[in-house]
Amino acid sequence: MRIALRSLAQLTLILISLYSSFSYAEDATPTADTEALKESVLTLNRDLLILEEELLYPASSQVAIYLSMDLGTFFALDAVKVEIDNQLITSELYSDKQTQALFRGGVQRLYVGNLKTGEHEISAIFTGRGPNKDYKRGAKLIVNKTTDPLVLELRIQDSESQMQPKFDIKQWEM
Amino acid sequence: MSFLSRKKILHLASVLLAVSVSPVTLAKEKPKTSVSDLRYGVTLYHYYQQDYLSALAELMVADSRDGIQGHGNNPELIAGGISLAFGMQNHAESVFNSILNDEKRPQTARDAAWFYLGKLQYLRADYEGAARSFNHISNKASENLLAQVSALKINIAIRQNNFMQLDKKSLDEDRLLDWNPYATYNLGAAYARAGNFEQAEYYFNELNDLDGDESSLTQKELWALQDKAATAMGYSFWHKKI
Known part of the structure; x- marks a missing residue:
């Protein structure tokens, strides 16, 4: 479970970094689309971190x-x-x-x-x-x-x- | 090698030096004392290692819980600063504007917000807007922040092509602190690009005369700059002869 969550997060980050590098290659100014995508990735990353913590390390232990x-x-x-x-x-x-x-x-x-x-x-x-x-x-x-x-x-x-x-x-x- | 390619080299060097004026290459700071909220400390730990994604994720997790306690305006400022470094300019702008729209914020927070907003405008090539933002910063801001502002104002004058109006006093070593060698180099490179090699030599010589003990830059950093200045000066001499 832990590995799967991390793999998903890593895959997402690789995709965003690839996307970002292509965007930057075309235009030095980050576009609104890129920024929106970054925000989505950050939100997803946050949710995964919270989920990981709640599932793998419950407060009681x-x-x-x-x-x-x-x-x-x-x-x-x-x-x-x-x-x-x-x-x-x-x-x-x-x-x-x-x-x-x-x-x-x-x-x-x-x-x-x-x-x-x-x-x-x-x-x-x-x-x-x-x-x-x-x-x-x-x-x-x-x-x-x-x-x-x-x-x-x-x-x-x-x-x-x-x-x-x-x-x-x-x-x-x- | 054509003159155009020499110009390109000087321009490239200048651009590279301007890139060093990024949110993470702040001039040396005094070490902080321990933090009262661990999540804020973890954010800083990632931020100082330029791991912006982890830093932002940490702040977002903290926000979704009970926030960060006991650090006043700092978490917001750091969120804006990291967003700026991570290329999320619109988000950073909204954070700084929300700080500036709240008149109850202390002057230190407002100064920092104006500074980052100015930097953002600078990155967007809105040099007039950047200059206006920098002019809002009070004299009570920290020495390091004011030093960076002075260096950025010189860069703005270079970008707007009115750097020739700057007098030599604008290179005030006491005010520019660690940014003095960078500002000196950038002015030398700007004059070289404009074909005024005498003035370029003046600034490159000023930089080469700097002693490592007088500057708190690392010796390697200063040597790297002096090396670039010596190379650029060589091109200037060469150009004068042909």
Whole structure:
């Protein structure tokens, strides 16, 4: 189901990009038709995203993990690994473009999945470069999953007093 | 190589530099602090990577739920900006006009809306309209925004072929900030296209005299511009000799 939805979305996007490139080849100014088509694709994409979320990750079991960087002048992120109950659920290697987007205030949606109700241990391992040395640091949080969605934010922050990065996990109240 | 083809090269270089005045190549900004709404942060994450489709989709999903909280006018402005970058000019225009039609909006939001509307008009080659929009921007707007406006006003003068009326003071380094090397190059290229090689050399020399330490452009970016200026100046010397 998930693959089918994504394939449909991707196919639609390929078609729109092909259509757009042909249109641009004929005329540098986007036509009203092209813009209307883009709006239709965006609306369809939105509906697919909502459908995907509702079908695959119902609120009662949903867990979403985000990653943010507050300033981040003391840390250049290379990679992150996330585990739930000692099981690796996602990992990411960061390009310069991604770290710049985080540095400028972007937030990455790192993982969306399902989790049973009850107590769970969330852990994240961050690797990267600091001002004077390489860092490999972890952050842990014990959470109690209820029937509400569980939203967690992995935060990389600057500690001005210690002149080094600090890492923690924030649980958002839903 | 004919003079026409040299002109084409200079024109192409100028067009390429003008393209760099896009919504995503903003001058360097101070890093933001953490966002209070994750969906807004995810939108920014995609936007800063020029993944406009994902950014717009994120905003649309947020709108269909309970919207984005705690960011004032920013989500609307960013929606307009992304739409503009994604080639949805009519949609972007309606977003900016709705901000400008609401008199209760703060001046910062109005300044940003006038700026983007002006940029949109510039992209549509409505240079008079763009100049009018830019003139609505208050002096209280951010330094970076005013710098971009100054650079775009110079580009408008070039497009309208009245750049020769600009005096050399219009190239105010303190006002143009990171856009100064681009504006200098564009003026040099404009004079070269017009056949005024002495003035072209003046601007190309100004650009080549710029030191990497004086400009906050990356050294590579400045070198690339200086390389183009040196090449263009070579053509100017060549043309004067033949």
